Amino acid sequence: LAKTTQPISMDSYEGQEVNITCSHNNIATNDYITWYQQFPSQGPRFIIQGYKTKVTNEVASLFIPADRKSSTLSLPRVSLSDTAVYYCLVGGFSSNTGKLIFGQGTTLQVKP
Amino acid sequence: EPEVTQTPSHQVTQMGQEVILRCVPISNHLYFYWYRQILGQKVEFLVSFYNNEISEKSEIFDDQFSVERPDGSNFTLKIRSTKLEDSAMYFCASSEAGGREVEKLFFGSGTQLSVL
Numbered sequence: 001l002a003k004t005t006q007p008i009s010m011d012s013y014e015g016q017e018v019n020i021t022c023s024h025n026n027i028a029t030n031d032y033i034t035w036y037q038q039f040p041s042q043g044p045r046f047i048i049q050g051y052k053t054k055v056t057n058e059v060a061s062l063f064i065p066a067d068r069k070s071s072t073l074s075l076p077r078v079s080l081s082d083t084a085v086y087y088c089l090v091g092g093f094s095s096n097t098g099k100l101i102f103g104q105g106t107t108l109q110v111k112p
Numbered sequence: 113e114p115e116v117t118q119t120p121s122h123q124v125t126q127m128g129q130e131v132i133l134r135c136v137p138i139s140n141h142l143y144f145y146w147y148r149q150i151l152g153q154k155v156e157f158l159v160s161f162y163n164n165e166i167s168e169k170s171e172i173f174d175d176q177f178s179v180e181r182p183d184g185s186n187f188t189l190k191i192r193s194t195k196l197e198d199s200a201m202y203f204c205a206s207s208e209a210g211g212r213e214v215e216k217l218f219f220g221s222g223t224q225l226s227v228l
Binding site for chain 1 (some may be wrong): 156160
């Protein structure tokens, strides 16, 4: 699985857009990029997944440049309840056993 | 939205005792997993399970650990003789398919295991 690098922590204020960037220089051709969110004392929760360009759902957008060596999770107009740890994971066809490798993630603190 | 349920939410046990952590995966899912998270550390993969057998396990998942799907709805993790370092939050997860892409895993809320 490709190694990922993301900031350890970020602060934001309610109503702002938050962008969390993840670097994955060794991403393989078959790899997808997936983001999970984890609230304290809860299990991780799938947010979004993409392969290239842009993916949007009701929670977030995921921007992936053409070289796919990085990706940016965009959370529009965050609220206090978006305070959580956000994990970027990269894996693909070869990792089909559900073995997700979580890094330290980015701890997002949203302030009033 | 369907969810993975885990019981108990908290389990306290004495070192050397056996514990069984229970999970009810989402009903139409075929792939089941256990992960754990020691306080302040990363979420770690333990084991994946499909078609009544282990698909993959980590080095953490040694002979003290076992998994079972005793019936059509439950999925259990047994720790035979608990050690202090087994204290952690244990997460069960399930997915619809083992897939040819990184699957969307659904995680439960976890069982906090404290070994005294």
